[in-house]
Amino acid sequence: MYEMHFAVPMAAAVLNAINTRLDAKAVAVILRHAQAKVLFVDYEYVRLAHDALQIMADAGAPVPLVAVIDDIDRPTGVRLGLFKLEYEALVSNGDPAAELPLLADEWDAVVLNYTSGTTSAPKGVVSSHRGAYLNTMGQLLSWGVGNEPVYLWTLPMFHCNGWTLTWGMAARGAVNVCIRQNRAADVYRAISDYGVTHMCCAPVVFNILLEGKARRLTAPVHVLTGGAPPTAALLDRVERIGFKVTHSYRLTEATGPAMACEWRHQWDLLPLPERSRLKARQGVSVLSLADANVVDDNTMASVPRDDKSLGEIVLRGSSITKGYLDNPEANKKAFKGGWFMTGDVGVVHPNGYIEIKDRSKDMIISGGENICSKELEEVLLQHPAVADAAVVAMPHPHWGETPCAFLVAKDKAAEVCKDEVIAFCRERMSRFMVPGKVVVIDALPRNALGKVEKVKLRDVARNLVPSVVSKL
Amino acid sequence: MYEMHFAVPMAAAVLNAINTRLDAKAVAVILRHAQAKVLFVDYEYVRLAHDALQIMADAGAPVPLVAVIDDIDRPTGVRLGLFKLEYEALVSNGDPAAELPLLADEWDAVVLNYTSGTTSAPKGVVSSHRGAYLNTMGQLLSWGVGNEPVYLWTLPMFHCNGWTLTWGMAARGAVNVCIRQNRAADVYRAISDYGVTHMCCAPVVFNILLEGKARRLTAPVHVLTGGAPPTAALLDRVERIGFKVTHSYRLTEATGPAMACEWRHQWDLLPLPERSRLKARQGVSVLSLADANVVDDNTMASVPRDDKSLGEIVLRGSSITKGYLDNPEANKKAFKGGWFMTGDVGVVHPNGYIEIKDRSKDMIISGGENICSKELEEVLLQHPAVADAAVVAMPHPHWGETPCAFLVAKDKAAEVCKDEVIAFCRERMSRFMVPGKVVVIDALPRNALGKVEKVKLRDVARNLVPSVVSKL
Numbered sequence: 002m003y004e005m006h007f008a009v010p011m012a013a014a015v016l017n018a019i020n021t022r023l024d025a026k027a028v029a030v031i032l033r034h035a036q037a038k039v040l041f042v043d044y045e046y047v048r049l050a051h052d053a054l055q056i057m058a059d060a061g062a063p064v065p066l067v068a069v070i071d072d073i074d075r076p077t078g079v080r081l082g083l084f085k086l087e088y089e090a091l092v093s094n095g096d097p098a099a100e101l102p103l104l105a106d107e108w109d110a111v112v113l114n115y116t117s118g119t120t121s122a123p124k125g126v127v128s129s130h131r132g133a134y135l136n137t138m139g140q141l142l143s144w145g146v147g148n149e150p151v152y153l154w155t156l157p158m159f160h161c162n163g164w165t166l167t168w169g170m171a172a173r174g175a176v177n178v179c180i181r182q183n184r185a186a187d188v189y190r191a192i193s194d195y196g197v198t199h200m201c202c203a204p205v206v207f208n209i210l211l212e213g214k215a216r217r218l219t220a221p222v223h224v225l226t227g228g229a230p231p232t233a234a235l236l237d238r239v240e241r242i243g244f245k246v247t248h249s250y251r252l253t254e255a256t257g258p259a260m261a262c263e264w265r266h267q268w269d270l271l272p273l274p275e276r277s278r279l280k281a282r283q284g285v286s287v288l289s290l291a292d293a294n295v296v297d298d299n300t301m302a303s304v305p306r307d308d309k310s311l312g313e314i315v316l317r318g319s320s321i322t323k324g325y326l327d328n329p330e331a332n333k334k335a336f337k338g339g340w341f342m343t344g345d346v347g348v349v350h351p352n353g354y355i356e357i358k359d360r361s362k363d364m365i366i367s368g369g370e371n372i373c374s375k376e377l378e379e380v381l382l383q384h385p386a387v388a389d390a391a392v393v394a395m396p397h398p399h400w401g402e403t404p405c406a407f408l409v410a411k412d413k414a415a416e417v418c419k420d421e422v423i424a425f426c427r428e429r430m431s432r433f434m435v436p437g438k439v440v441v442i443d444a445l446p447r448n449a450l451g452k453v454e455k456v457k458l459r460d461v462a463r464n465l466v467p468s469v470v471s472k473l
Numbered sequence: 474m475y476e477m478h479f480a481v482p483m484a485a486a487v488l489n490a491i492n493t494r495l496d497a498k499a500v501a502v503i504l505r506h507a508q509a510k511v512l513f514v515d516y517e518y519v520r521l522a523h524d525a526l527q528i529m530a531d532a533g534a535p536v537p538l539v540a541v542i543d544d545i546d547r548p549t550g551v552r553l554g555l556f557k558l559e560y561e562a563l564v565s566n567g568d569p570a571a572e573l574p575l576l577a578d579e580w581d582a583v584v585l586n587y588t589s590g591t592t593s594a595p596k597g598v599v600s601s602h603r604g605a606y607l608n609t610m611g612q613l614l615s616w617g618v619g620n621e622p623v624y625l626w627t628l629p630m631f632h633c634n635g636w637t638l639t640w641g642m643a644a645r646g647a648v649n650v651c652i653r654q655n656r657a658a659d660v661y662r663a664i665s666d667y668g669v670t671h672m673c674c675a676p677v678v679f680n681i682l683l684e685g686k687a688r689r690l691t692a693p694v695h696v697l698t699g700g701a702p703p704t705a706a707l708l709d710r711v712e713r714i715g716f717k718v719t720h721s722y723r724l725t726e727a728t729g730p731a732m733a734c735e736w737r738h739q740w741d742l743l744p745l746p747e748r749s750r751l752k753a754r755q756g757v758s759v760l761s762l763a764d765a766n767v768v769d770d771n772t773m774a775s776v777p778r779d780d781k782s783l784g785e786i787v788l789r790g791s792s793i794t795k796g797y798l799d800n801p802e803a804n805k806k807a808f809k810g811g812w813f814m815t816g817d818v819g820v821v822h823p824n825g826y827i828e829i830k831d832r833s834k835d836m837i838i839s840g841g842e843n844i845c846s847k848e849l850e851e852v853l854l855q856h857p858a859v860a861d862a863a864v865v866a867m868p869h870p871h872w873g874e875t876p877c878a879f880l881v882a883k884d885k886a887a888e889v890c891k892d893e894v895i896a897f898c899r900e901r902m903s904r905f906m907v908p909g910k911v912v913v914i915d916a917l918p919r920n921a922l923g924k925v926e927k928v929k930l931r932d933v934a935r936n937l938v939p940s941v942v943s944k945l
Contacts, residue, residue, distance in 0.1 A: 138610050138760065142644075145619045149738050172614075172760055174735075263646075266621050288610065288644055 002158045003177060005041060006167040010111050010130065013102040014038075017113040017125075018159040022370065024431045025052030031115050033057055034123045034327065037065040041088060044069055044077050045181070051081055107131040113326060114161055114253045117373045125326035128256040132320035136257045137165040137172060139289025139320070143261035144225055144247055146199060151176045153191050153222075155183050156201035160369070164201055164225070164249075165257035175199075185209050189216050201225040203369025204232075207239050208399055218243030227251050227258075228366050229401050233277035250283035250357070254341055256320040260284045260293050260355060282356040283314075283347070291318030294340070295349050301338050306349040311358060314347045315340035365394040365404050372434050377404055380429050386410055386417050391445050391453045395438060395462035403437030405462040409444055417441050419468075437467035474630045475649060477513060478639040482583050482602065485574040486510075489585040489597075490631040494842065496903045497524030503587050505529055506595045506799065509537040513560060516541055516549050517653070523553055579603040585798060586633055586725045589845045597798035600728040604792035608729045609637040611761030611792070613645060615733040616697055616719055618671060623648045625663050625694075627655050628673035632841070636673055636697070636721075637729035647671075657681050661688050673697040675841025676704075679711050680871055690715030699723050699730075700838050701873050705749030722755035722829070726813055728792040732756045732765050732827060754828040755786075755819065763790030766812070767821050773810050778821040783830060786819045787812035837866040837876050844906050849876055852901050858882055858889050863917050863925045867910060867934035875909030877934040881916055889913050891940075909939030 002018065009016040017035045019028055021043075032040065032053060042050040047069060054064050067082030068091060080087065111130045115123055140146075152175045158167055170177055178195045180187045183206050191197060204226055220243070227249045231239070236246060250260040262284035268276060286293035295304045295312040304312035321341045325331040335342055346359040365372040374392040381390035389409035397403040410417045419439040426435045440461070446454040474490065481488040489507045491500055493515075504512065504525060514522040519541060526536050539554030540563055552559065583602045587595055612618075624647045630639055642649055650667045652659045655678050663669060676698055692715070699721045703711070708718060722732040734756035740748060758765035767776045767784040776784035793813045797803040807814060818831040837844040846864040853862035860883040867877035882889045891911040898907045912933070918926040 138614065142610065142613060147617045148735055263620055 002043075003167055003179070006158070006162060007171070011101050013104075015110045015113050015127075016162075017115075018162065019115070020159045020370075020431075021046055021049070021157070022431055022433050025049055025056060026429070027431055028053035029056035029060075029062075030123055031125070032065060033060075033062045035113055035115075035125060036063075040065040040067045040082075042067060042069055042081065044071050044079050047079050047081050054082070104130055107134075108323070110323065112162055112256075114159075116253050116371060117376055122328050122330060124328060124331055126253045127323045127326050128320070129323055132256040132322070133162070133165060133168065135289035135318075136255070136287070136320040137168045137289075139287035140165045140258045141169050141173060142289075143249070143258060143263060143287040144199075144223070146173050149174050149176075150199045151178060151195050151197045153178045153188065153195075153197040153200040154180065155188060155206050156203075156369075161251065161253045161257050164227070164251055166201065183209055185212065185214070192218065192222060196220070197222055199223045199225075201227075203228045203366075203401070204230070204235060205368040205400055207231060207235050207244075210242075211235075211238055216242070221245050223247065225249055228369050228371075230281035231277075233274055236277045236280060237273050246280065248280050248282070248284070250355075252316070252343060254322045254335070254343075255290065255316055256322065258287050259290055259316050259343075260286050262354065279354075282350065282354045284354050286316070286318075289318070290316060290320055292316070293355060295347050295355055296340075298337070298342065301340070304349060306351050306353065308348055308350050311346050311348060314343045314345045314355060314357065316343060317341060360394070365392070365402050367397065367402050367404070367433060368400040370433050372404055374404065377406065377426070377430070377434060377436065380426060381406055381408065381422070383429070384422060384425050386412070386415065387422070389445050391455065391458055392436065393455050393458045393462050395459075395465055395467060397437055397467050400437075403467050404434065405438045405440065405458075405465060405467075406436040407440050407442055407445060407458055407461075410441060413443070438462070438465055439468075440465070474515075475639055475651070478630070478634060479643070483573050485576075487582045487585050487599075488634075489587075490634065491587070492631045492842075492903075493518055493521070493629070494903055494905050497521055497528060498901070499903055500525035501528035501532075501534075502595055503597070504537060505532075505534045507585055507587075507597060508535075512537040512539045512554075514539060514541055514553065516543050516551050519551050519553050526554070576602055579606075580795070582795065584634055584728075586631075588725050588843060589848055594800055594802060596800060596803055598725045599795045599798050600792070601795055604728040604794070605634070605637060605640065607761035607790075608727070608759070608792040609640045609644060611759035612637045612730045613641050614761075615721070615730060615735060615759045616671075616695070618645050621646050621648075622671045623650060623667050623669045625650045625660065625667075625669040625672040626652065627660060627678055628675075628841075633723065633725045633729050636699070636723055638673065655681055657684065657686070664690060664694060668692070669694055671695045671697075673699075675700045675838075675873070676702070676707060677840040677872055679703060679707050679716075682714075683707075683710055688714070693717050695719065697721055700841050700843075702753035703749075705746055708749045708752065709745050718752065720752050720754070720756070722827075724788070724815060726794045726807070726815075727762065727788055728794065730759050731762055731788050731815075732758050734826065751826075754822065754826045756826050758788070758790075761790070762788060762792055764788070765827060767819050767827055768812075770809070770814065773812070776821060778823050778825065780820055780822050783818050783820060786815045786817045786827060786829065788815060789813060832866075837864070837874050839869065839874050839876070839905060840872040842905050844876055846876065849878065849898070849902070849906060849908065852898060853878055853880065853894070855901070856894060856897050858884070858887065859894070861917050863927065863930055864908065865927050865930045865934050867931075867937055867939065869909055869939050872909075875939050876906065877910045877912065877930075877937060877939075878908040879912050879914055879917060879930055879933075882913060885915070910934070910937055911940075912937070 005016055019031055057064050068086035068088050069080050070088040071077055108129045108131055110127045111133050112128050114126045116126055117124045150173055152170045156163055178191050180191055222244050224244045225247050230248050248262040249258050251258045260283045262280055262282050268279055293316050296315050298313040304310035317340050345357050347355050347357045349355055363374045365374060377392040378390045381387050387408050388411040391407045392404045394402040395405035422439050446457045448454055477488055491503055529536050540558035540560050541552050542560040543549055580601045580603055582599045583605050584600050586598045588598055589596045622645055624642045628635055650663050650669060652663055694716050696716045697719050702720050720734040721730050723730045732755045734752055734754050740751055766787050768787050770785040776782035789812050817829050819827050819829045821827055835846045837846060849864040850862045853859050859880050861881035863879045864876045866874040869875040894911050918929045920926055
């Protein structure tokens, strides 16, 4: 995957890294929507790829050429597709003297990243060479990455190109340390074996590192986190071990980091609760992005810098996506007056730091993965016993959040079997998306215009306990 | 000057920062060639500006509007020009709500920097917004400047916009500490009073710091140096005091840094002579520059990476100058096949680091200032007793190099008074350019094509001692 971040652009092609946590159906939707020409698949995911390609073939869709990336140390011999291609064999047959095509236009697409794939209108975010380059530079500067870091890949590279650090680590001459799973023992072993200096992760990885036998580090490890800010308690515990946490706000649509909570030296002197409160802010726009702002989404006027006035967080600049691939509807909604509308609601502090107060209404962030509630609702409505459905986020002790599904039964007299609904979801969506809780109610709360009042549902969900605690 | 780096581009104008060490004639040539519309002048330089404007007026050239920047603490009241404008008064009359013009094209000029001004064809280097932005980002990354540095301006801002750090320090939220002169006592006082973390300078400033009462620093100060690499002995002495030296290669034509000797951690373990040898290399291209190479200047083919094969150092990328203003001749010579020809001769080491072996034949670097030998020769040839003249660099214990002038007398029998020649130069050029030595010879060594063999003159000059030791 790391090599692909250089090889694919160098071949003047567009890289579409696919989330390995998706199910075969979602992978098939993405491959088809992206019109993928070649699929490189790691030997561990050959079954998933096989099923996805079968779905495509069954639907009469053109199937990409496949090359399997086998284990170098212990080759499995597993192959897929018509030509039984294997990655290392292809590489060794390559011509080192081949002339590379020059980039015609720096605004040309370099990567395509899907933020949702299971609906009828997948959202494939197209980023340009220019945007990726600038955001990589900005990420390195805002995180303060020096020369020759040792970087541990706890963050999957399919998450918006590892928040641009696939390229960024090459730019800093890093050692890249890769592990297959974020098991506490593997992470601690990699840190001590290789002298890891930097890593990225969602706060859920902190839970993993603390749930296992937390070890005190012998040298500080700089951790960039995002998605949700770590709680004060969590921050305290990981910082005591030796992790130095930086909080950033990133968006696939911004080709990675959009804002970072750039740390002021003077804040080091504050007590932990205060530091944690400051670190929870999303911060200021990274240098490579022209601008981040919080506005009234009708007038597009800036809200005052008063800690209190709510507005929508909007972004603009070179690294903002060129748009969603073949999705004019989504593109129309996403942009306004040259700004990208994040859907996140925030305030601006007097020092100019932005803080999110309410996540985009349709987004649930579970273990670092974004889940679109609309996608879940579409699946739930396919269930024969379900008349109406709404999904919101609820707290989860391990994953941070998990989806909570509110259902209305078609036949009020009949019982809806919650376990059966969950099993129904499992068959139709990636496991990380499956609701952690199903609640049957008489009717969804709707306002005068007929719109579901999700605020009310979130208030209910906030006090519930997920019935499915471990989903993976 | 610092404010001008933001105010002028924000007014959609082009900033032309003028070297205060130039004489009135050179300043007049630059103001006229640049077609300057407004001249902001510090109160200390009102006499110089007055004389320059007088030269322009006498020649019938249009004279720019003038605003004096007076001392805020102790106003001198000195004014210049028709309207007696004063900078702070202008600022306080400004409209904070004024709409700023948007940049139409990022390739538009942002700064104009003269590398030579006394010849008949001044070389005014035009840099774009795009180039300045990218080079600023690259400079911060290659030097590893973190957040909230405390930066001491030992490097004049008129030297290629402070090697882009005028903008770079704003981007990192720096405290800018300004001193009027690089006196050892002032530098050490600023370091201890403000907790300086970063500064830039030519190696000559190290001499100043060591000549005075060198103090051991209480915290390390990162110093970026360029022009000439510091000698091992000098490096040893400044590092013992607490300065951490990074060596870079910069060029006004590259809008600042072009290469930096990016330091490998493993080199820290080497003994001083070896570290000094490595640090003397110009290094690798900064991230924001597309490419630096060493080529055969006829075929433009890369030289092998063998420590030995000499070639011309060439550069290309977004931050390379758009060209010299109104100087088609210089532009024709400067570019070849999309590359900027630096005129410097170097080798490539097996690890890819570039090292200069011979400076551009026409350039003498004295106390951090570039002196074009051709300019001096033009002046010398105006002397009634001089038939032929060639100027090369000779070593100087304080300034690093100084010009050494070889003269041929018109009347072989008559004596040429060397002191009189030097006095003649003093009247006609900026003081830092005046030759440190004048040598009268029977004839200049010339090759079959009639070209002066400067290599031979440099061999002679290498063993001479300057007769004028202190020039300023």
